[in-house]
Amino acid sequence: MAPFIDPSLDFMAIWLCILEQRRPLQERYIRAIRHAYRRPERWEPWNDERIPPIRFIELFRMPREDFIWLADHLREDLQLDPLRRGDPLSVEAQVAVGLYRLGHGSTYVTIGHIFNIGKETADNASARFVTAVLAKFRIKAISFPHLNNTSQWAEIEESFENKHGIPGIVGAIDGTHVPLRKPPNDRWKSYINRKSWASIVFQCVVDGEGNFRNVHLTTIPRSNISSALARKIWAVIVLMGGICISPQVSGGGPGSMHDGRLFRRSALGHNLSQRGDTVGTPVIPRGKYLIGDAGYPANVRVLVPYPSVANPANEDFNFIHSLTRMIVEQAFGRLKNRFRILLHAQLARPIRARKNAFACMVLHNMLNKRGTMYLLWDNRSPDEAGSPNYIILMTTI
Numbered sequence: 001m002a003p004f005i006d007p008s009l010d011f012m013a014i015w016l017c018i019l020e021q022r023r024p025l026q027e028r029y030i031r032a033i034r035h036a037y038r039r040p041e042r043w044e045p046w047n048d049e050r051i052p053p054i055r056f057i058e059l060f061r062m063p064r065e066d067f068i069w070l071a072d073h074l075r076e077d078l079q080l081d082p083l084r085r086g087d088p089l090s091v092e093a094q095v096a097v098g099l100y101r102l103g104h105g106s107t108y109v110t111i112g113h114i115f116n117i118g119k120e121t122a123d124n125a126s127a128r129f130v131t132a133v134l135a136k137f138r139i140k141a142i143s144f145p146h147l148n149n150t151s152q153w154a155e156i157e158e159s160f161e162n163k164h165g166i167p168g169i170v171g172a173i174d175g176t177h178v179p180l181r182k183p184p185n186d187r188w189k190s191y192i193n194r195k196s197w198a199s200i201v202f203q204c205v206v207d208g209e210g211n212f213r214n215v216h217l218t219t220i221p222r223s224n225i226s227s228a229l230a231r232k233i234w235a236v237i238v239l240m241g242g243i244c245i246s247p248q249v250s251g252g253g254p255g256s257m258h259d260g261r262l263f264r265r266s267a268l269g270h271n272l273s274q275r276g277d278t279v280g281t282p283v284i285p286r287g288k289y290l291i292g293d294a295g296y297p298a299n300v301r302v303l304v305p306y307p308s309v310a311n312p313a314n315e316d317f318n319f320i321h322s323l324t325r326m327i328v329e330q331a332f333g334r335l336k337n338r339f340r341i342l343l344h345a346q347l348a349r350p351i352r353a354r355k356n357a358f359a360c361m362v363l364h365n366m367l368n369k370r371g372t373m374y375l376l377w378d379n380r381s382p383d384e385a386g387s388p389n390y391i392i393l394m395t396t397i
Helices: 008-022 053-060 064-073 091-104 108-115 119-141 150-164 227-239 259-264 267-272 312-338 350-369
Strands: 169-179 199-206 212-216 289-291 374-377 390-393
Touching: 053 064, 053 091, 053 374, 064 091, 091 108, 091 119, 091 350, 108 119, 119 350, 150 169, 150 312, 169 259, 169 312, 199 259, 199 312, 199 350, 212 267, 212 350, 259 267, 289 312, 312 350, 312 374
Parallel strands: 169 289
Antiparallel strands: 169 199, 199 212, 374 390
């Protein structure tokens, strides 16, 4: 006997099938399988012997030997606490990040991608490097010779006199602008220079070899301190070679400031303006002069061109004066070509932009004194610029 099959089951199955087809489709979310992300190993070019020497200089503006020398001298200041959580950057890595930032002006996102670190880590490493460089080398790298060191003063004077024959010159003075994004405060208008873009201006004195001897980074507002206190501060700054970065002294040098005004408000200008008695120790020996353009005020210690060329003698002097003073313009060009951050508007507060620029000058002097190869870099590709995309130059001008 065949088993009994209830026909209602067939109808029920058909009904359920139709009901499923009419039911609207519902979205279903399937959790993706989680995979642990492992960051690639950090790039350590100082340990990579496959990098050609020229390429290493192109990356970090100095050869591998100078890189190791700089890292060894900054090790005490850059050594991180080994008990901190995470994987702290080594001293060499911080030096590499700082040099790459100053040399190329790249963003922290780009630097983080190159060195396989976070952009915040790149920012902190660059700031620590700049602070360490200024703390370690600023007084040694940028300063006038001691007044009793007559041999060095004679060498500087001879280097200028051998160029175009003007005697008694021990320095060329001028100002240069470093681009800056518009500061987010009420004083942003003071940073707009005569070319209608925001900048900070530096007053620098260079010797006959194009090395920076004096840099003015600060301005003391006269309305906030007494004249007696100002004279004491000027004396301390002059004894330090005219270099001062202090929270008690407001950062100066907005782009709208004229060279003459910047000179009058600087420690150097205050010292040289004393015709007889100087404040503190004189900066340059008596009977010696600085050479500057017509933007500087008439001063017994600063040699400026004749305002008019009524006779041929004045015209000839102005021509020789311009040729001699050109050494400071060349120094600015070489500095900005080596450290490209000075050519880009920095997304930083003015005080940090000043420190970055000052660190570039300190490193520039150190590399010149060590005889480091100087490259006239070209950011274009070899096909556009011709191969190679750099020109080897000597460090002296």
